[in-house]
Amino acid sequence: MMRESRLERHFWRFWLGGLLILAAMIAMNPWFANAVSPWGIRDHQAAATALRVDAIQAAWQTAGVMNLARFGMALDLVYIGVYSYGAYCGGRLFARSDGAALRRLGWVIVGAAVVVGFADYLETICQFVQAVTFKGDDRLASIAATAQPIKSTAFLVTFVGLLVALFLRRRSRRAA
Template sequence: MPKLYSWRNFWIFWGGGMALFIYLIISGGALETVVAPSGILDHQSAATADRVNAIQQSWADAGVLELARWGMIADLVFITLYMSGGIIGGRLIWQRANSPTLKKVGLLCVLAYFLFGLTDYIETICQLVQLVNEMGSDILAGTAALAKPVKTISWIVGTFAMIVALIWRWRETRA
């Protein structure tokens, strides 16, 4: 039986997450309307029920409400893949690196990807509930808007740290 914490699984989850992320960016243009010129990003940061309702109505008028639902479901898959891959990779680096500094970068990856996953799940679930109910909620919209900056920062930190750690680890194993 293959081990969960393997480089093979890292590349499957992390790479699969990256591929799905690119797909979501490419397909997200269909959700751009006059009311939501940034598409799904406007929905994530809406912060009020009235703003969510206006965005969702613009999507309904454009005939893309179902696409938005599937996009949010795909986002949940992305979160699962990318977070899992980041945690697997961070743990592998943390446990197997020779350099104490690289071990710390691995641990940073684990923490950043966990925080990213937690906050992005909160944000996306809050969005999806409003979309499925076809009604905005001040509490859910506010929660999603509060989670967004933490999610964004942890995604940037985790992604940058992982790329640095992978290059460092590659050089370390080549020496």
């Protein structure tokens, strides 16, 4: 049996840790859903104008969850670093593989992990500033709304890519 490398340990710890934090944030999201923001935090992420951000935050304030929303955004900042680093480590791990397909997939995951980290930090920092100041800003809202689909796509590439890479590695180990 092969001994787990430091890179593989980091991959498992950070990637799974990031997914655990993501699960906690998903579990919190229903508290932010209301008539103004039926999709909860996601509506705040996609709000492209200060007027929309102000409406969402006012509804959260009325519901008594504005401080929880700020906490959720702060937690998101932690999640981004943990998940992105874990996905990056996973991509690097698979980029070192003997198989060409797994090696290429690993490099795609590495690139997507960098994109998800950058785009998600950009989006969440813009959100967090508006939440902390309790004031929408057209420029920050626009940046967050632009970054949101980029980070979502990159996240899907890392998540699905890592699952496929794990499957391919397992299949190649069974064949050996």
